[in-house]
Amino acid sequence: LDDMLVLFDGLPLDEVSTSMTINAPASSLLLMYQLAAERQGIPGTKLTGTIxxxxxxxxxxxxxxxxxxxxxxxxxxxxxxxxxxxxxxxxxxxxxxxxxxxxxxxxxxxxxxxxxxxxxxxxxxxxxxxxxxxxxxxxxxxxxxxxxxxxxxxxxxxxxxxxxxxxxxxxxxxxxxxxxxxxxxxxxxxxxxxxxxxxxxxxxxxxxxxxxxxxxxxxxxxxxxxxxxxxxxxxxxxxxxxxxxxxxxxxxxxxxxxxxxxxxxxxxxxxxxxxxxxxxxxxxxxxxxxxxxxxxxxxxxxxxxxxxxxxxxxxGERVVVGVNKYTLDEEEPYEPLRVDPAIEAEQCERLAKLRADRDQGAVDAALEKLQAAASGTDNVLWPMREAHAVGATGGEVSDALRAVWGKYTPRDAF
Incomplete structure (x- = not known):
């Protein structure tokens, strides 16, 4: 949630539509987005976007x-x-x-x-x-x-x-x-x-x-x-x-x-x-x-x-220009985007601080509620929202559900 608050700081979430190309953990990202909006005083009924x-x-x-x-x-x-x-x-x-x-x-x-x-x-x-x-x-x-x-x-x-x-x-x-x-x-x-x-x-x-x-x-x-x-x-x-x-x-x-x-x-x-x-x-x-x-x-x-x-x-039946036809003997130099590796260290520090400062008891209790819902037939989104609200990370929520539902192994990997 802290990362989501940083990402959308200063953006009026009731005036923009946000698209998130996220799949398996889509529920977590959506709930963090909703919680970030609520910190701005914006209810879920005013949010528009796509997961x-x-x-x-x-x-x-x-x-x-x-x-x-x-x-x-x-x-x-x-x-x-x-x-x-x-x-x-x-x-x-x-x-x-x-x-x-x-x-x-x-x-x-x-x-x-x-x-x-x-x-x-x-x-x-x-x-x-x-x-x-x-x-x-x-x-x-x-x-x-x-x-x-x-x-x-x-x-x-x-x-x-x-x-x-x-x-x-x-x-x-x-x-x-x-x-x-x-x-x-x-x-x-x-x-x-x-x-x-x-x-x-x-x-x-x-x-x-x-x-x-x-x-x-x-x-x-x-x-x-x-x-x-x-x-x-x-x-x-x-x-x-x-x-x-x-x-x-x-x-x-x-x-x-x-x-x-x-x-x-x-x-x-x-x-x-x-x-x-x-x-x-x-x-x-x-x-x-x-x-x-x-x-x-x-x-x-x-x-x-x-x-x-x-x-x-x-x-050569299918032509790809520059690859198998109309090629150059020598390619022109190109300088790609380089991401500063210091970003990774900074994020690790932010995560360590989050875990040190949060109420771990509240996180553990919320994750237990989530697992109880997953074990039965209740909708898991409401307890998942509670877990993220008290500081559970996306990975911790996924691990909690993985412990109940298991992990998929594809047929060709049997």
Whole structure:
């Protein structure tokens, strides 16, 4: 909590919307944010923002999970319930295909496995007693934008069609907002190269253009030095300027679905929708996203696609400018961002002081309450909030839940 207070010092949290790309420990970060706002005198009812909170794709593509899938789903449904009462304007999940795409998923796999995960989250919320039209309007999505501009436009269009039909026909959503596929897009970091990094400015511009033409509501453009290090100030500014040119110097934001009626895009949309629907059904046939994850289905499909792409690049069938074609004999020197290592020592000192100054008895009692809730069926967010309020760290809260729920070991590590 002390770190959160430092991070948001001086920022009016009732006037900004904060997005946190956090998954397995999303509950802790959200509660610390709420507690920081309360220190400013701002109630949870005035807070707006988003937590990614999409833990299922962690098992598929990233590996930064903590608990077994079933327990992770329980935690997410607890967050849905908590926010419905305490932070009603908060977007409680951003269901992400981006990381699967970065791991090698095809466009059809990206939207299929994302929407299959989304169905699992909807089922979890319904099982927790929530009404679909109470929580579904707060669902949001997160996709990649590759350099294959037309295919990406078709992908976004197919995803919207599929989600509207899923929510209306499978879950009986009546509110039109429950059927909307609201999504954020990030340009494809995996397609950016360390070789001739300035060329990435062109890639990012094309990727951003495809996202806008595909109807994204929110956009992040990567810095040209993404493949090398954290962005320098200049690189980050150029990424921002790319968005600003798209927004203010072009006319692509003035028309909804500008490719509607294009034979090639309509045909590609139909093909992607059909291919994605087949994959969604394959997940359903295995018992849903969690059961398919436990079998390693999605991960295996994505890894096969990634291997195919690697072979295409190695053979030259797939051109990557500056890597396997149009290369330079000698690269220009580049000085990446260097982070001061003294920051680590300073943070260690802050943590030691926190533990020395807090009421350890109150922390221990709060963590015991959290474990008692986790052992039963109570919502764990309220005792978790109490633990953070008296000084428990994110790691201590995670350890307390890990002691009850265990730690997930993936199938391929057995």
């Amino acid at each position: 990614q909170n999409d833990v299922l794709k962690e098992y598929i593509a990233r590996g930064t999970y903590i608990y077994p899938p079933a327990e992770s789903l329980r935690l997410i449904s607890n967050i849905f319930e908590y926010c419905h009462t305490e932070i009603p304007r908060w977007n409680t999940i951003s269901i992400s295909g981006y990381h699967m795409a970065e791991a090698g998923a095809t466009p059809a796999q990206e939207i299929a496995f994302t929407l299959a995960n989304a169905k699992e989250y909807v089922r979890a919320a319904l099982a927790a007693g929530l009404d679909v039209d109470d929580f579904a309007p707060r669902l949001s999505f997160f996709f990649v934008a590759r350099t294959t501009l037309l295919e990406e436009v078709a992908k976004f269009r197919a995803a919207r069609r599929l989600w509207a039909r899923i929510m209306r026909d499978e879950f009986g959503a009546k509110n039109p907002k429950s059927q909307m596929l609201r999504f954020h897009t990030q340009t494809a970091g995996v397609q950016l190269t360390a070789q001739q990094p300035e060329v990435n400015l062109v890639r990012v511009a094309l990727q951003g253009l495809g996202a806008v033409l595909g109807g994204t509501q929110s956009l992040h453009t990567n810095s040209y030095d993404e493949a090398i290090a954290l962005p320098t100030a200049k690189a980050a500014r150029l990424a921002l300027r790319t968005q600003q040119i798209l927004a203010f110097e072009t006319d692509v934001t003035k028309t909804v679905d500008p490719f509607a009626g294009s034979y090639v895009v309509e045909s590609m949309t139909d093909d992607l929708e059909e291919e994605a629907m087949t994959l969604i059904q394959a997940v359903e046939d295995k018992g849903g996203a969690v059961r398919a994850i436990e079998e390693g289905f999605q991960k295996n499909e994505i890894e096969k696609s990634a291997y195919d792409v690697a072979l295409q690049i190695d053979s």
